[in-house]
Amino acid sequence: MIYNDTLSKILNELQYKYRFIYKSNPGNAGDSVIAAATYDYFEKNRLLFSFWSDKETYNSQRDILIYAGGGNLIEGLYMDGYNFINQQYKSFYKTIILPHTIRGYDDLFVNNQDRFIICCREEITYNKIVSLGYIDNKSVLLTHDMAFGLILRKYLDKKTPISLRGEVNCFRTDDESNFNSKHENNHDISLSWNGDYWANISLARNSTRSLISFFKRV
Numbered sequence: 001m002i003y004n005d006t007l008s009k010i011l012n013e014l015q016y017k018y019r020f021i022y023k024s025n026p027g028n029a030g031d032s033v034i035a036a037a038t039y040d041y042f043e044k045n046r047l048l049f050s051f052w053s054d055k056e057t058y059n060s061q062r063d064i065l066i067y068a069g070g071g072n073l074i075e076g077l078y079m080d081g082y083n084f085i086n087q088q089y090k091s092f093y094k095t096i097i098l099p100h101t102i103r104g105y106d107d108l109f110v111n112n113q114d115r116f117i118i119c120c121r122e123e124i125t126y127n128k129i130v131s132l133g134y135i136d137n138k139s140v141l142l143t144h145d146m147a148f149g150l151i152l153r154k155y156l157d158k159k160t161p162i163s164l165r166g167e168v169n170c171f172r173t174d175d176e177s178n179f180n181s182k183h184e185n186n187h188d189i190s191l192s193w194n195g196d197y198w199a200n201i202s203l204a205r206n207s208t209r210s211l212i213s214f215f216k217r218v
Contacts, residue, residue: 004041004099004119004141004143004144004146004149006137006141006143007098007119007141007143008045010096010117010141011045011047011096012045012047014064014094015047015048018062018063018064018093019050019062019063019064020047020048020049020050020063020064020066021049021050021051021052021058021063021064021065021066021092022042022049022050022051022052022066022068022199023051023052023065023066023067023068023084023088023199024051024068024196024198024199025067025068025069025070025072025081025198026072026080026195026196026197026198027070027071027072027194027198028194029194029207029210029211030147031068031070031198032197032198032203032204032207032208032211033147033150033207033208033211034068034069034070034145034146034147034198035068035198035201035204036150036155036201036204036205036207036208037146037147037148037149037150037151038068038069038098038146038149039201039204039205040149040150040151040154041146041149044149044151049066051199052065052088057091058088058091058092059091060090060091060092060093061093062093063091063092063093064092064093064094064095064096065085065088065089065091065092065094065095065096066095066096066098067081067084067085067095067096067097067098068098068146068198069097069098069099069100069119069121069145069146070100070101071100071101072100073085073097073100073101073102073103073104073105074101074102074103074104075103075104075105076103076104077103082105082108085097085108086108089112089115089116090115092115094115094116094117095115095116095117096116096117096119097116097117097118097119098119098146099119099120099121099143099144099145099146100118100119100120100121100125101120101121101122101124101125102118102120102125102128102129103125103128106132109129109132109134110132110133113132113133113134113135113139114139116134116139117138117139117140117141118134118139118140118141119140119141119143120140120141120142120143121143121144121145123142126140126142150208154205155205155208155209155212156212157209157213
């Protein structure tokens, strides 16, 4: 398990003053792994949270929004994450974006450095956010993807032996794919699930188990 120590310190300091409101990130089965690892992280660090609900009114003196990690803030490709955060952030003391890849949407971030703590899962995003005036280890963090914090032992079926029969192609075939041509005998297992499902903790964890089971039998 890989720990994001600076993020953990910030969250542990804030949790005694504010209520954490978590919004899951819609996406494919890969996002279920990120979600499952995030729930592992919350439990490991004893961080209490409530799920965001459109039926509840939030208070910027009391509540902090935690938006799930992933790659949902790509201008020109995805708008749901941007639209949600843009509509909601003024209702919260701060919005903490868990490790993300961000491209564009400067209008949201450039004038709101005091309202966001942005975790970046790679250096390109980190450098972009720093260039907008965010301060290292205060309002912007370079951190591991949440998926690297998955507590793997929770998801392994010890009764099923690991098979080492060969190789498998699992290239993505959606809009994030970098390939124009198809690969022979390809299994895009990321599309085994795709949608706004990952506020369901049990489903996120069982989807993660299913992906691991697939690779154990390759």
